[in-house]
Amino acid sequence: MSAVIALANQKGGVGKTTTAINLGAALAMHGKQVLIFDFDPQANSSAGLGIRPDGATTYEVVIEGLPVVDIAVPTSIEGLTLAPAAPALAGAEVELVPMMAREFRLKRALDAVREAYDYILIDCPPSLGLLTVNALAAADEVIVPVQCEYLALEGLSQLTSTLELVRRNLNSSLRLRGLLLTMFDGRTNLSQQVADEVRAHFANTFATVIPRSVRLSEAPSHGLAISQYDPSSRAARAYGELAIELINPDGPHGRSRTEVPA
Ligand code: ATP
Ligand code: MG
Secondary structure, eight states: OOEEEEEOOSSSTSSHHHHHHHHHHHHHTTTTOOEEEOOOTHHHHHHHHHOOSSOOHHHHHHHOOOGGGOOOOOSSSEEEEEEEOOTTTHHHHHHTTTTTTTTGGHHHHHHTTTTGSEEEEEEEOOSSHHHHHHHHHHHHHHEEEEEESTTTTHHHHHHHHHHHHHHHHOOOOOOEEEEEEEOOOOOOHHHHHHHHHHHHHTTTOSSOOOOOHHHHHGGGGTOHHHHHHHTTTTHHHHHHHHHHHHHHHHHTTTTTTTOOOO
C-alpha cells in the first residue's frame, strides 16, 4: 500500500524541504521505495540531493501532462527517486488558473505511478496557492513541519482551515498525519515552550522532534542527506526515528514515548 504525503506549511523556512530529503532518505534506508516530488519553484529538494535537472521537470508534469516516469531520476541513495523541479514551476501557479480540473492535475499524474512507490513525499512551496492545493488534492496525508521558534503557531489556523476546505471540496479522505517539531534547541526555554504549546493544540504531533543541527543545514550544500553526510549525528538519528514512527506509529518511537531528544 502506498502513501502520498504532502509536506506543507505556507510559512517559509520551517523545514519542509529538509524533511522531504531526510525523511525520504531514511525511509529508503528502511527498504522502502520512495519518490520525492519537488513541487516548489525554488527547487531546493532537487539541489539538496545534488540534482540540477537539464530536461523536463515537475512543471511539464503538471502543465503538459508529461508522465512522472519521464522525469524521475535516481539519487545517490538506493530506493530514493526524485522528480526534480525548476524555476519554471513558478509560472504554473498562474498557468493552472484557466485549466480544466486545475486542482487535480497533480493527482492525475501521481495516481499513475503511486503503485511503484511505498511513499511519495511532495515538497510544497511556502504558499497556499494552486500548487499546494494540487498537492493537498493528490495527498492521502499531510505532515506540517513547525519550527520551534517564536510565532510558531502563527498561520497554523489558516493552514488548518485550508485543509478543511480541501477536505470538503476536493479530497474528503485527506488526513493531517501530524505536526513535526523542527529546529528544536534543547538549550532554550523557548523551544520547549513552543513544543509544549504545539502539542497542547495538536494531539497528533509526532513524538520525534528534529533538533537544530548545523550538520543538517550543511548537508544539502554537499548534495547529501544527513544519513550520508553525518550518519551518527543526532539529526540523522532523529530522521531515522521519524521514519520508524511513520512506518509504525504504535512502535517504540511512537506517541507513547515521552522523552524528547535534547
Ligand atoms: P521554504 O518554505 O523556503 O521552502 P522550507 O520550509 O522547505 O523552506 P528548509 O529549506 O527545509 O525549509 O529549511 C530552511 C533552512 O533551515 C535551510 O537553510 C535548512 O538548511 C535549515 N534547517 C532546516 N532544518 C534544520 C535543523 N533541524 N537544524 C538546523 N537548520 C535547519
Ligand atoms: Mg522548501
